[in-house]
Amino acid sequence: MLLNRVQTQLLALKEQRLQRFRRTVDQADGVQMVVDGHPMLAFCSNDYLGLANDAGLAQALCEGVQRYGVGAGASHLISGHSRAHALLEAQLATLLSANIPSAQALFFSTGYMANLGLLGGLAILAPDTEIFSEALNHASLIDGMRMARTRVRVFPHRDMASLEQLLAASTSSNKVVVTDSVFSMDGSVADVPALLDLCRRYEAWLVVDDAHGFGVLGASGLGVLEHFGLHDERLLYMGTLGKAAGVSGAFVCAHEDVVSWLVQRSRPYIYTTAAAPALAHALLRSLALIVEQEGQQRRAQLKQNISHLQQSLLQRHWRLMPSETAIQPLLVGDNGQALALSARLFEQGLWVPAIRPPTVPDGTARLRIALSAAHTPAQISRLAEAINFLEAQMPRS
Numbered sequence: 001m002l003l004n005r006v007q008t009q010l011l012a013l014k015e016q017r018l019q020r021f022r023r024t025v026d027q028a029d030g031v032q033m034v035v036d037g038h039p040m041l042a043f044c045s046n047d048y049l050g051l052a053n054d055a056g057l058a059q060a061l062c063e064g065v066q067r068y069g070v071g072a073g074a075s076h077l078i079s080g081h082s083r084a085h086a087l088l089e090a091q092l093a094t095l096l097s098a099n100i101p102s103a104q105a106l107f108f109s110t111g112y113m114a115n116l117g118l119l120g121g122l123a124i125l126a127p128d129t130e131i132f133s134e135a136l137n138h139a140s141l142i143d144g145m146r147m148a149r150t151r152v153r154v155f156p157h158r159d160m161a162s163l164e165q166l167l168a169a170s171t172s173s174n175k176v177v178v179t180d181s182v183f184s185m186d187g188s189v190a191d192v193p194a195l196l197d198l199c200r201r202y203e204a205w206l207v208v209d210d211a212h213g214f215g216v217l218g219a220s221g222l223g224v225l226e227h228f229g230l231h232d233e234r235l236l237y238m239g240t241l242g243k244a245a246g247v248s249g250a251f252v253c254a255h256e257d258v259v260s261w262l263v264q265r266s267r268p269y270i271y272t273t274a275a276a277p278a279l280a281h282a283l284l285r286s287l288a289l290i291v292e293q294e295g296q297q298r299r300a301q302l303k304q305n306i307s308h309l310q311q312s313l314l315q316r317h318w319r320l321m322p323s324e325t326a327i328q329p330l331l332v333g334d335n336g337q338a339l340a341l342s343a344r345l346f347e348q349g350l351w352v353p354a355i356r357p358p359t360v361p362d363g364t365a366r367l368r369i370a371l372s373a374a375h376t377p378a379q380i381s382r383l384a385e386a387i388n389f390l391e392a393q394m395p396r397s
């Protein structure tokens with residue numbers, strides 16, 4: 001009886017062709033993977049700098065295990081807060097101190113939890129907290145707002161005038177504007193300076209989720225705040241460490257008082273076992289790579305790869321969306337055609353996902369190409385040629 005209900009729901013998903021599948025990666029060496037036994041060239045990972053398979057980072061992780069063991073054994077407020085976690089937080093705060101006055105950082109196990117923890121912690125500062133959320137925000141931010149059980153206003157994508165109207169009309173004593181820095185299905189960068197300007201005028205916090213920017217944007221790879229040269233105590237910055245940084249985890253960086261408050265009250269920070277200290281130890285090495293010459297070279301390579309792709313695609317009727325970041329979506333339009341394109345590429349050993357509604361608006365199904373510094377020019381050419389060939393073959397939808 002109970003299982004019947006699950007089976008009916010699963011069948012419904014199957015019939016609507018909305019069922020999701022996981023592919024099993026047997027081996028990965030940068031962008032080259034063995035997937036369910038087949039060699040594949042991947043254009044779908046968030047490992048933008050190619051650090052996830054870096055030998056130095058692997059060694060740092062082993063070193064961390066030798067020093068701290070494999071598990072933290074407890075939550076941060078009990079006995080799980082290791083020297084490695086403390087050093088990582090101190091280093092992150094130092095790096096972001098040019099953007100956030102009296103900066104302190106708080107390490108979370110994942111970006112999903114960091115967003116829940118940050119929004120939840122902010123919401124309980126006042127009973128009348130009101131959150132203003134950009135329409136294309138990531139699911140983890142949306143879940144964070146839901147969990148915070150506070151009033152949420154959604155403003156249309158990039159619409160500063162609408163946001164200003166909402167802020168002007170609000171009587172809340174604790175206003176929080178929330179945005180992604182790089183929109184993950186478009187690759188475009190939010191106008192964070194304009195958002196910050198509004199937040200200054202209407203006395204609001206600005207939460208910036210820089211999951212796709214940290215490590216990539218800015219001269220030293222410190223992310224979107226460095227990219228735009230912003231500095232303000234109302235900035236609440238969330239960066240992830242499982243994408244460009246190549247490991248896992250995330251952090252919130254904010255004024256030290258905000259971080260102290262989160263340590264007191266953020267339930268997703270408090271009531272969970274601390275991430276393995278060895279991960280934090282490896283992340284220290286990753287941070288060094290990101291800001292040093294190594295990181296600069298990798299960012300330069302990524303930039304070259306982006307322009308190489310842009311120059312190689314013919315774009316007869318499928319268009320690259322305007323993006324300067326590693327996320328280069330090719331707008332196909334029709335759902336079936338986007339799926340067919342992705343499937344044909346997969347048969348040729350090229351792994352690029354199709355993204356369909358409801359993840360993106362109706363009629364804007366796309367191929368989401370994610371580039372990395374680890375791609376070689378020959379690999380980018382191979383992808384471009386395959387797409388150009390299929391574009392000529394497949395009828396315009």
Ligand SMILES: *Cc1c(COP(=O)(O)O)cnc(C)c1O
Nearest residue numbers: 110111112138140184211240242
């Ligand atoms: C990936 C991502 C997250 C979640 O980070 P994890 O560390 O993977 O949990 C949050 N926000 C955005 C915009 C993301 O792309």
